[in-house]
Amino acid sequence: MLKRITYLSLAAAGSFFFSSCEKVIDVDIKESPSQLVIEGNIRDGDTDGMIKVTRSVSYTDPNSYPAVTDAEIIVTDKAGFTWHPQQRDVPGEYYFRIEGHPGETYTMNVKVDGKEYIAKSTMPQPVQLDSIGITLLTFGNEERKVVAAYFKDPKGVQNQYRYQLYVNGKLTKRVYANDDRLTDGNDIKEQLFYQDDEDNEEINEGDVVQVQMQCIDRPVFKYWLTLADQSQNGPGGGVTPGNPPSNISGGALGYFSAHTLRMESLTVK
Template structure:
């Protein structure tokens, strides 16, 4: 028995001596332009936001890009000039987008030009929103849900934002009608509070829920879908996160979307 203990000790020690220290290179990459823009079908101050990425070791503050030239044109011959507002890096024009029209973005910033285009889909309305009761291991859980009728004569893509007591869920919610074309849809949106928030991910009586729905084009669906795949993974699952494919040229990050917009609110009973 003593010999066995000695052999095991030597065996363990030999493996301990094989450890190798691996140095991970975390050098900062060159900053990249990030453009986030939406044109919707409401008469509001439409916004194009321009910022830059930061290095791995830098503080979580993204530099805003001022002094850019930002225009949006449509296939009807209209041009909209976006002016920088009081918030640096945010460019504004009060206008109303029209379903069926294609909008093209042109941004010149820091000597580089970036372009993108997006066609605003037809309007699809939510029928209602509500709460569905599910049972997990004998325990009831309430979940926000959207109810709508998907049109049968076209391909549709949807993006949703969920707020609970004015807190935006960290999940990304998207849907297409590839398998449900023309059906009555009931889409459940599971709430995910911010990671630094101590609020529960469960819905309780008297909670206020608000759901925004956007009808989006296929490129923007691909963008939000890629983000949803990453955000909905649990720890230690999947591959290393990557930037979703942007519809903006010249290797810019972000997106430019022409989409419809609707919002409904309800109270959990």
């Protein structure tokens, strides 16, 4: 949250100084060898878990990522129950029916080309999302609509949250992650700061917004927090970017997250 203030203060200074001007440039980037990308998600309740296995592409390639269709995947819990995710319609997406239990630690084992990639994730206890609302940020007379999530953080436990914001069914291109380091045990109003830019459009009357709130474990939080920091490219170029710390061993990109999921929607008036 405090980081956000710095962001806002730069925005304020910017409104005075920066006749900030953008232009698309050519950059000289060499082709990079393709990396394995694993994205594993299990949520609480009786639903589908899904593990997506793809490969990265060179910067210069189109944004289409080759699916890995011959992965052997096993998911286990502490008691030794095992699941064998299988592909359905979409190549590279491996599904399995699972009843996710908060407190349970799940292990994902992915075998591709004889190499093993292993990750563990513990599903935190759920925190209920009470409601969402629209708050107004006032810059002078200009008002900006910002979606806020309201909930009560449980006292005495370390909680980490990740949010995804959908506007009219479309995922906004912003990473939100926060923990209760400074807010333990309180009524939380988490504002999902959002600026209209090339990637995202401003929120208007009549839009349907949805917030999905995940309770995530610490390593997964560090993963999203690193991505959130890097997408915040303020003046000076922001922080030096790097690959977020993955909880998957074996050298794959991505993460394996066992989380609880709560969501709320509303129509902007």
